[in-house]
Amino acid sequence: MQEFAERPPAAPRTNPRIEFFQRDRSIHPPALTPGYKTSIARSPRHALLSLQNSLSEITGPVFGHNEIGELDNDLIRNYAKSGDPIGERIIVHGRVLDENGRPVPQTLVEFWQANAGGRYRHKKDAYLAPIDPNFGGCGRCLTDEEGYYYFRTIKPGPYPWRNYVNSWRPAHIHVSVFGSGFAQRLITQMYFEGDPLIRICPIVKTIPDEAAIDRLIAPLDLNASVPLDTLAYHFDIVLRGRRSTLFENRLEGN
Numbered sequence: 001m002q003e004f005a006e007r008p009p010a011a012p013r014t015n016p017r018i019e020f021f022q023r024d025r026s027i028h029p030p031a032l033t034p035g036y037k038t039s040i041a042r043s044p045r046h047a048l049l050s051l052q053n054s055l056s057e058i059t060g061p062v063f064g065h066n067e068i069g070e071l072d073n074d075l076i077r078n079y080a081k082s083g084d085p086i087g088e089r090i091i092v093h094g095r096v097l098d099e100n101g102r103p104v105p106q107t108l109v110e111f112w113q114a115n116a117g118g119r120y121r122h123k124k125d126a127y128l129a130p131i132d133p134n135f136g137g138c139g140r141c142l143t144d145e146e147g148y149y150y151f152r153t154i155k156p157g158p159y160p161w162r163n164y165v166n167s168w169r170p171a172h173i174h175v176s177v178f179g180s181g182f183a184q185r186l187i188t189q190m191y192f193e194g195d196p197l198i199r200i201c202p203i204v205k206t207i208p209d210e211a212a213i214d215r216l217i218a219p220l221d222l223n224a225s226v227p228l229d230t231l232a233y234h235f236d237i238v239l240r241g242r243r244s245t246l247f248e249n250r251l252e253g254n
Contacts, residue, residue: 026208026209027208028208028212029207036163038163073152074139074151074153075111075151075152075153075154076089076152078136078139079134079137080135083134084134085116085135086116086134087154087155088231089155090152090155091153091230091231092150092190092232092235093148093149093221093224093233094236095147096143096239097147097238097239099238104143105145106142107142107143108178109140110140110177111139111174112139113156113172115129115135115156116155116157117130117157118157119131119159120137121136132154135154139153153173155192156173158170158195158197164202169197170197170201171192171197172189172190173189173190174188174190175187177239188237190216192217192233198213198217218233218235219234220233
């Protein structure tokens, strides 16, 4: 369970235009981080602007909840054609919470990842690890009334990338959370406890706050594991505030 700092009085939930807490920039990577080479070309050259979302952006269009399929949150089965995918079977679970620790119900959570060999099912992924014919690597679910979500999958493998001669991404799962409209989408990555590649990853090293890095690492949760079947990892997603989860698209996040 996430720890929270002192909580301010709960804000009324009836006003969709209510202001959020100001972003704490001390925990976010600067836009230009030469150690992560692609940031050199992608980083802005001018001062950032703060834009207020319009009413249409924060209220719609909304996701059709009846579009969730029975196997959408089971990556072990939702693409399988001739058997189970290869790799370590895991469960990822947690809660989506707001800045005051309150659950965020009926929120769409998406996830995508590489397979156990570290390869994505994507035409531009040329890594030599084989594609698993029984693993698609993506899924989605809705949080319940307590903000709880879970999905079952195969633990992804690390993979090399050309940042330096021998750079490797730690095993990770991409997680997306939708707000009240499609303009409100937050994306982050979840890492796994005990992975030695986390602290030497050039992308992770752009984050200046160690506590923020720790909030991206999911601890092993044997209490949620299935004996003789599946290990589990716990990953809470906090949308804003001092204990928030770090998001990639920072202009829309914290």
